[in-house]
Amino acid sequence: MKVGVLALQGDFREHVAASQSCGYEATEVRRVEELESVDSLILPGGESTTIIKLAEHFNLFASIQKKIREGMPVYGSCAGMILLADRIIDGIEGQKSFGGLDVTVRRNAFGRQVDSFESDLTFNGTLLHAVFIRAPWVEEIGADVEVLSTAAEHPVAVRQGNLLATSFHPELTADLAVHRYFFEEICTGR
Amino acid sequence: MTESTGTARVKRGMAEMLKGGVIMDVVNAEQAKIAEEAGACAVMALERVPADIRAQGGVARMSDPDMIEKIQAAVKIPVMAKVRIGHFVEAQIIESLNVDYIDESEVLTPADYTNHIDKWKFKIPFVCGATNLGEALRRINEGAAMIRSKGEAGTGDVSNAMMHMRTIGAEIRRLSSLREDELYVAAKELQAPYALVKEVAETGKLPVVLFTAGGIATPADAALMMQMGADGVFIGSGIFKSGNPAQRAAACVKATTFYQDAKVLAQASRGLGEAMVGINVADIPAPHRLAERGW
Numbered sequence: 001m002k003v004g005v006l007a008l009q010g011d012f013r014e015h016v017a018a019s020q021s022c023g024y025e026a027t028e029v030r031r032v033e034e035l036e037s038v039d040s041l042i043l044p045g046g047e048s049t050t051i052i053k054l055a056e057h058f059n060l061f062a063s064i065q066k067k068i069r070e071g072m073p074v075y076g077s078c079a080g081m082i083l084l085a086d087r088i089i090d091g092i093e094g095q096k097s098f099g100g101l102d103v104t105v106r107r108n109a110f111g112r113q114v115d116s117f118e119s120d121l122t123f124n125g126t127l128l129h130a131v132f133i134r135a136p137w138v139e140e141i142g143a144d145v146e147v148l149s150t151a152a153e154h155p156v157a158v159r160q161g162n163l164l165a166t167s168f169h170p171e172l173t174a175d176l177a178v179h180r181y182f183f184e185e186i187c188t189g190r
Numbered sequence: 191m192t193e194s195t196g197t198a199r200v201k202r203g204m205a206e207m208l209k210g211g212v213i214m215d216v217v218n219a220e221q222a223k224i225a226e227e228a229g230a231c232a233v234m235a236l237e238r239v240p241a242d243i244r245a246q247g248g249v250a251r252m253s254d255p256d257m258i259e260k261i262q263a264a265v266k267i268p269v270m271a272k273v274r275i276g277h278f279v280e281a282q283i284i285e286s287l288n289v290d291y292i293d294e295s296e297v298l299t300p301a302d303y304t305n306h307i308d309k310w311k312f313k314i315p316f317v318c319g320a321t322n323l324g325e326a327l328r329r330i331n332e333g334a335a336m337i338r339s340k341g342e343a344g345t346g347d348v349s350n351a352m353m354h355m356r357t358i359g360a361e362i363r364r365l366s367s368l369r370e371d372e373l374y375v376a377a378k379e380l381q382a383p384y385a386l387v388k389e390v391a392e393t394g395k396l397p398v399v400l401f402t403a404g405g406i407a408t409p410a411d412a413a414l415m416m417q418m419g420a421d422g423v424f425i426g427s428g429i430f431k432s433g434n435p436a437q438r439a440a441a442c443v444k445a446t447t448f449y450q451d452a453k454v455l456a457q458a459s460r461g462l463g464e465a466m467v468g469i470n471v472a473d474i475p476a477p478h479r480l481a482e483r484g485w
């Protein structure tokens with residue numbers, strides 16, 4: 001399996017490194033041809049508005065939406081969660097997303113940078129240390145969405161079919177549990 | 191669940207999220223909107239861009255909290271603000287406004303010609319300028335969570351930013367080539383703490399994100415800095431002192447992502463109208479060069 005990491009802006013290098021640490025070939029994706037060459041996609045942390053603008057300008061927007069519809073496994077962390085959400089609260093006016101994940105996400109829900117924090121939490125039954133930076137949370141979930149982690153009484157890790165999203169940044173810690181879950185539970189057979 | 195805020199990891203992690211992006215100087219809410227719309231990953235709120243500070247002279251200080259709050263209300267992307275070197279009370283005030291990052295900046299008039307701010311005392315992260323590796327490591331030792339090469343702000347002349355990026359890169363490469371028992375003297379020569387020098391020698395990079403700043407005015411300048419190893423770009427006067435700010439801002443964002451693709455860069459460079467006029471750094475008398483502020 002070849003893992004693609006959307007490399008328009010943000011901490012994509014850390015996701016490439018985490019994927020490689022899990023033993024997978026990983027590559028940066030900036031254009032449609034590169035998207036066509038990968039079996040799964042990671043949307044990194046960064047600024048969601050910046051990433052969407054660049055994706056639209058370089059014709060990646062529709063291609064990524066199509067891949068999501070066709071069932072490509074996609075994992076988004078932080079900004080990546082916003083990009084996967086069907087509905088966004090507190091975004092810029094008319095903020096777009098690739099969508100696919102039947103959730104409502106609140107951008108910067110935990111507050112500004114002074115409120116950014118790290119904390120232990122449970123992910124799918126196992127304990128891990130999570131880093132939240134100007135993080136979103138999930139406000140409402142659809143019937144098919146499974147909650148894998150909760151913080152401040154809101155879902156912060158969710159899965160729906162082949163889509164996985166976390167409010168926090170496992171790529172900033174040495175703990176590979178979330179990446180392994182994505183590769184082993186969602187990407188299997190690819 | 192025990193939560194910790196203001197840790198080195200969340201401060202440095204915030205800078206990780208800005209990577210591959212452009213941080214733009216803005217002086218009002220309208221400019222901040224233009225920057226956000228163009229794809230800026232953050233804005234720097236200040237009263238006068240460096241080119242105007244240079245032209246008008248006088249003492250340059252932190253911005254009016256009213257002005258900063260208007261910009262915070264106008265955009266969803268992170269908002270940064272500048273304080274004078276060593277002016278820890280300006281930093282306390284800016285922190286109380288819940289700004290996302292503080293720039294302890296040589297662009298403003300220094301408040302202390304000996305000491306920088308003890309940045310560990312703050313929950314909010316700081317970015318500081320550096321012209322060489324020793325200066326970068328001294329700032330990190332004081333708690334800076336992000337470094338930017340200084341360049342020469344407000345000139346539109348990229349040569350100093352280039353020199354600073356080359357210097358920092360060359361000094362890191364040199365450390366990586368030294369024997370372990372030579373790092374003590376290297377630390378002495380760099381006037382930097384041994385532990386940080388050893389860390390850089392081992393990892394071959396700074397322990398925090400390295401952006402570049404000072405004199406960047408075109409998409410080609412932004413891409414040049416990215417090819418020199420910058421993690422991202424600050425553009426100060428270059429955007430809103432040009433003929434068509436919205437278009438130039440969007441072009442610089444594209445160039446920072448596709449910095450290795452000459453075709454995209456050529457496309458981004460077309461029809462941008464007038465660039466900021468600019469001043470050659472060589473024509474600025476030495477006492478007025480901002481990059482030399484910092485110790």
